[in-house]
Amino acid sequence: MWIAVDIDNTVANTNLELVRRFGIPLNKYPAPQIPPKFFTSDEGMRLFQRSEPFPGAADALRLFSDLGYRVAYISSRPGNTMFLTVRWLKSHGFPVEQARDQVSCGLDQNRKLEMITKELAAVAVFEDDPRMARYALVYGLTVWLKDWPYNRKLPPVKAPGYNTERVIRFKSWAEVQNAVITSNLDLAAITQRKGEWE
Template sequence: MRIGVDLCNTIANVNVMLAMKFTCLSLTQYPSPGIPAGYFSTPEGLELLKMAQPFPYAAATLCLMASAGHEVIYLTSRPVLAANFTREWLAANGFPGGALMFLPRGDKALFARHYGIEWFFEDDPLEALSLHGVVNKVFVKTWPYNYGVQGPGIKKFISWREVMPLIAPGGLVKSRCWQAI
């Protein structure tokens, strides 16, 4: 099975970094009007992306899926300027290998349909709703801005730890890329 995985605020906690930088950050609107257009293409914005911490259990969950034979594809709306350090960030934080695709916001459903992605992990409400009906299951990392995203095939989660029982019924399976957590 092919699994699509968004980066920012799905596996990397960019919002906490933004909250430290911008006092006017809104977590009820996406994208937040408090973030200047093009910010993530600036040296400061790129540095912020580098410094974001992974969510607990995200790497272990995806490693478990990869070790079970599933293909992980990372899809992001980050600027292509972030390609090298994004690959390094994924490896340094224990995420399984996989293709890394840079797409404009709103294009993930088209990519998922064309490449046969069956499950998708996402936080952006626009992307999650467009993926609904295209993939079998959309796992939505819960944030105030995606509160209204719901429907058949959409599973909201707060912590990656909640996802583990869905992919490893009966307990955790140790894998070659398992991290101590």
């Protein structure tokens, strides 16, 4: 079973770098202050490399991987960032066994959604983009939504499968890890014995 994971502002704190560079407010998505070709520039590439992972993100995704889920990183980053993205994921300890199968960059919203729903048939999506979260809900997926001011109100939609109760909003990746551990009694018992979780 696959889970689909967005990169920027879901596992990588790209917003912090954008705030430092442009002083963008975090209540609008996408931020209009960012020049259209910024992310394909050398400076944009450096920004991706400088972005720090959110604490606990790699650990939580490794936990999913240990439980038998396959993790796919699905990103709208420009296609030419593939090499640096794979290197960034590996250097920060994210589960990436076969980069060719697990990491995709340069996807627009339609292609991203097609990959998540049809090619991977993902059972859950980790995302920060409110539009992608809405589309995933329409397709009946569970959405783990990294909380940001710009995604606090999901766009409304009338569709048979749309159910905002399938949104699990989280501020920190420790919350994700705790949710996974507490929902798996055997894992909870093992980690409590080891003193890794309370």
